[in-house]
Amino acid sequence: MRPLVRGGAPVLRDLRRRGSSHWRLRHVQVCTSTELELVRWLERQTWSGGQPRAVFATHQTQSHGQHGRVWLAPRGGLWLSAALPWPHPIQATGLFGLVVALALAEQLEAQAVPVCIKWPNDLLVHSRKLAGILPTLVFRGSRVRQARIGIGLNVCNAVPSGAVALKQLLPRGRCRLRSWQSAVLQALDRSMDLAGDPAFVVREVERRLWSDRVRDPRSGDDWQVQGLGLDGRLLLAQGNRTCSWTRWGDSQGRSV
Structure with missing residues (x-):
């Protein structure tokens, strides 16, 4: 079966050159x-779970991140939602998000x-946000x-204070959106392989963690980061x- 492409042919050509052509892609200008x-x-089209699908948008008008926070998505950035087959027995959304964060890093x-x-789902450069990840697992x-x-990745778009785009970090020729x-x-292909080795993922994410301290947004307490659990918890x-968070500021699972 040929991949379904609506506006995604240039990306598929790039993927073929890199040895991957199994994606079904759609591109929308504004959504x-x-x-x-x-x-x-x-x-609309029953998904058997075999062939990954992705939707790119040039511009999103009502995108959101964790806990419904606004996710600015102007032209020039990379705005994507994808559905992946997931053969591994992963049960924690937190670990899934970190697997993707590691592969993108x-x-x-x-x-x-x-x-x-930045646990659990942001990528930073010099403490400024470059990308955000929003993971969802659907169970049967x-x-x-x-x-x-x-995934939202700042490439050539304007960014707010506290964020950074690739155009500020790389030469112009290495900031092509299609690439x-x-x-x-x-x-995302790589993440499906990484998920088979949670211990490796945890070790590599720990090595890349942005900070060794966090502040509880509810109590204001400072905590020392000890590492990650195999389910992705902090x-x-x-x-x-001691305590552990499954999401930012999570008060559950605390022990004294």
Whole structure:
């Protein structure tokens, strides 16, 4: 079966040159959210879970990140939602997000971008946000039926204070949007391989963590980062007190 391409032919040509051509792609100029476009596509055409799909948008008008926070998505950036087959017995959305963060970090590092991972789902350069990741696992019983991921990567777009774009970090010739679209799809391919070795993922993410301290947004307490659990949770200590977060500021799972 030939890949379905609507506006994605140049990206597929890049993927073929890099040895990957199994994606089904769609590109829309303007949409409220690539996530909504992807869900509608999956609903209209039954997805057997074999061939990954991705929707790119030139501009999103109502995109969002974790906890419904606004995710600015102007022209010039990379805005993507993808559905992946997921053969591994992964049960934690947190680990899934970190698997993708690691794979994307590897692509950026290959271009000498000094990226760090801000747990659980941001990529930073010099403490400024370069990319955000929004992971979703859809289960059927105890098995993952579908792994969906949203990615926003600042490439040539204008960015707000506290963020950074690749155009500020790389020569112009290495900031082509199409090339980075291909690189992100390659990172998603890589993530499906990485997920088979959670211990490796945890070790490599720990090595790239942005900070060894975090502040609880509820209490204001400072915690020392001890590492990550195999399910992606953040392990913290404060003196002889310990806790773990499954999401930022999560008060569950605390022990004293």
